[in-house]
Amino acid sequence: MSKLVIEGVSRIFPGVHGGEPTRALEPIDLRIADNDFITVLGPSGCGKSTLLRIVAGLDHPTTGTVLLDGQKVTRPGPDRGMVFQSYTLFPWLTVRENICFGLRERGVPAAAQQRISEEWIGKVGLRGFERHLPKMLSGGMQQRTALARALANEPKILLLAEPFGALDNQTRALMQEMLLAIWEAERKTVIFVTHDIEEAIFMASRVVVMSARPGRIKAELAVDLPHPRHYTMKTTPDFAALKARLTEEIRIESIRAAEQMATKAEA
């Protein structure tokens, strides 16, 4: 049975100052199985983040519904953990307090908070930084903390909105491996939004390609590369073949997106 069911979800943003409404998402259907790792790949502005925000309950669909374990999603909740592209650690809390934030909100006893945060600090490699404030951490370490904070809540599904998008290439590669290792060990259900083709293939068991605005699902591609995955996989012929295919798909969409911008500019 599907863990997450997205049924006919569309999003139209009302026009500003009497302008045309923006069709961000065409009706989308997507089913995600338990323990699946899906990446959503698309050019910027294709509505992939909007889709993720709707799943998180931070935005509401114009039509359609999102069901998690058969329950309709109406508002955000700890069963859908999210990591954002921007650094969203609470700057006044230490690394450990950030990781405990959700546990505290849910009334988890202090001893359990301590145990769970300890466990995640180890898993994301932040040992020794428990008492650091976010401003003392690099971008990569902030995102590790954000990941631990989301996972400490034991969400049913993990939503990742280009979490490594602001990181440099080396850090990004390390973070991908770390996240994959966590997924291989814990088998979480994950939706990972990205515009990076290599990242989309490397992380996923299935890549969903979205079209330029208005966003719809253009193609789906199973990634049958074996686990555990190692960064050297990015240079194998199988990986290259997938990459070539997705590059072509995305190229067409990026050109369309650019043309749309040009027509808009002329009008």
Place this chain on the structure above:
Amino acid sequence: MFRPLIPVSRGAKIVLGVAFFVLFVGLWAAATFGKWVDPLFLRDPWQTIVTGWTLLAAHAYHIDIGVTVWRVVGGFVVAALLGVPLGILMGAYKPIEAFFEPFISFARYLPASAFIPLLIVWAGLGERSKMAVIFIGAFFPLVLMVAVIVSSTRRDLVEAAYTLGAGHSGIVRRVLLPASAPQIAESLRLVLGWAWTYVIVAEYIAAERGIGKTIIDSQALAATDQIIFGIVVIGIIGLVSDYLFKMVNQKLFPWSLA
């Protein structure tokens, strides 16, 4: 030396800051000892210090200072105790903001000093009318500043908290409040400065004692040295309280410093 935004060392900062005071007093001394200005309009620095000493020794000027400080602190504390919570509620809850904001925006433009005659009628010549002036002058702008600070809390932090399971009151208490606290403290520091302006005006109009009362009495005697001494005292108290405020803010909110 003059590269944009490059910080100076701590030592250089202190030297530069003190240097301007020295230059300022130097110009004052040059203008007065050099007889560029009539002593009737401006007494020299030495004369001002001597007068200050006489005021303290012979006229119990410290009591005037104490009375004025008490009024400022009293009015300011009441304004803060009521204004900060109301500002937080307005910033957090938009219907509350919609209810109060237009009136408070209007009230903010009413000059507090214009209320003094009315407040004397209502509250008499005592301490209550002085504190009421400070309250009016501090409360309305403070509420608006706090409301703006709270509503400008980073939305992504609020959203992150929701996805972590925070409820609506959890958002207010554990996101909006801590996120705004340093800036609220900073706005209190500003408002305290304004309170000083109002207290002096209030004391000009009607007071038994106080720095403002001494200044206005000195005007009648054309004692510019006493006026200047009073102004300098206010400046020094302002400088000290500002510094204390900054120190406390840095201690309380180390995470908000660059």
